[in-house]
Amino acid sequence: MTSSNSQTKKILITGGTNGIGKEVARILAIKGYHIILTARNEKLIKEVIDEFSHLNPELKYSYYLVDFLDLEKMKIVSKEILKDHPIIDFIYMNAAMIPKKRGEQTKDGIVTSMVVNFLSQLILFETMLPALKKSETKMVLHTTSMSTNRKFSMTELDRIHTFGRIKSYAVTKQLAAMSYYYYSRYNLDVIFKLVDPGVVYTKTAIGVIPKYLRFIGPLAAVFLSNPKKVAKDVVALIEREDPKQIALYKNAKLIKHHMIYQDLKLQDEIITYAHSLLGEK
Numbered sequence: 569m570t571s572s573n574s575q576t577k578k579i580l581i582t583g584g585t586n587g588i589g590k591e592v593a594r595i596l597a598i599k600g601y602h603i604i605l606t607a608r609n610e611k612l613i614k615e616v617i618d619e620f621s622h623l624n625p626e627l628k629y630s631y632y633l634v635d636f637l638d639l640e641k642m643k644i645v646s647k648e649i650l651k652d653h654p655i656i657d658f659i660y661m662n663a664a665m666i667p668k669k670r671g672e673q674t675k676d677g678i679v680t681s682m683v684v685n686f687l688s689q690l691i692l693f694e695t696m697l698p699a700l701k702k703s704e705t706k707m708v709l710h711t712t713s714m715s716t717n718r719k720f721s722m723t724e725l726d727r728i729h730t731f732g733r734i735k736s737y738a739v740t741k742q743l744a745a746m747s748y749y750y751y752s753r754y755n756l757d758v759i760f761k762l763v764d765p766g767v768v769y770t771k772t773a774i775g776v777i778p779k780y781l782r783f784i785g786p787l788a789a790v791f792l793s794n795p796k797k798v799a800k801d802v803v804a805l806i807e808r809e810d811p812k813q814i815a816l817y818k819n820a821k822l823i824k825h826h827m828i829y830q831d832l833k834l835q836d837e838i839i840t841y842a843h844s845l846l847g848e849k
């Protein structure tokens with residue numbers, strides 16, 4: 569699609585069609601970054617590009633259609649992105665979902681939250697890492713969640729299909745967060761920034777409210793954080809040099825790593841588990 573000159577920073581953003589990811593993409597589009605988006609909904613991504621093109625008539629963009637529920641397609645599309653973008657400055661892993669119901673699984677019998685929130689992301693990340701490492705910036709950002717600050721043991725994964733929607737989301741977000749701590753150990757030249765956005769008024773947050781209480785949705789907007797505000801914080805982190813190679817942030821402020829993130833053995837086990845689910849050694 570659009571080419572970019574050497575001054576233009578390229579950022580790959582997942583989940584850029586809604587909520588926090590869309591607001592981050594909007595700010596960066598206006599600032600002249602080349603935004604590379606993945607999306608599952610063609611109509612929506614075209615509307616987003618159209619909207620951003622009005623804000624910046626010289627918008628530099630690329631987009632790739634892929635549903636994170638489809639691991640095989642994810643592998644193919646990740647390779648396509650790498651081929652089209654052999655050098656990339658930033659990766660912002662942001663897409664995630666809360667399952668619609670307890671125990672929801674893909675046709676391969678893996679819970680949907682595991683596939684979207686962890687495995688697909690891992691495929692894309694591992695494929696794109698060489699492109700990131702060729703850039704000067706080499707920065708990975710990931711939207712994590714306060715729900716990941718919990719005790720966890722690998723044996724829980726045997727029962728994940730019995731977990732409620734929120735617990736299943738929390739566990740898989742925890743796996744994703746911990747995977748970046750694993751990668752940080754082996755990629756000391758790469759900067760990793762995990763962002764906990766708090767509770768933000770988006771489609772995902774509204775999905776947590778039980779159906780019978782959904783009417784309070786618009787009211788919740790008053791009390792919850794706003795995706796535009798969170799996006800400003802994320803962009804501040806994108807543009808800021810921080811001394812730490814891997815760090816956790818809230819409102820663009822550095823906070824202490826959760827204890828669980830530091831468990832090296834668990835990090836190793838999580839990555840081995842992911843590769844075994846993906847049928848890789």
Ligand SMILES: NC(=O)c1ccc[n+]([C@@H]2O[C@H](COP(=O)([O-])OP(=O)(O)OC[C@H]3O[C@@H](n4cnc5c(N)ncnc54)[C@H](OP(=O)(O)O)[C@@H]3O)[C@@H](O)[C@H]2O)c1
Pocket residue numbers: 582583584585586587588589607608609612634635636637661662663664665684711712713714741764765766767768769770771772773795
């Ligand atoms: N909102 C909160 O309170 C909160 C709190 C903590 C962490 N977070 C994290 O913030 C991140 C962004 O979420 P958000 O709150 O901004 O929610 P959102 O508005 O629902 O956005 C989620 C994004 O992920 C995409 N996505 C979901 N399932 C997908 C799939 N199967 N394939 C491809 N893309 C998919 C969505 O695509 P569509 O546009 O097609 O739906 C959307 O662009 C997530 O990682 C979430 O865990 C949010």
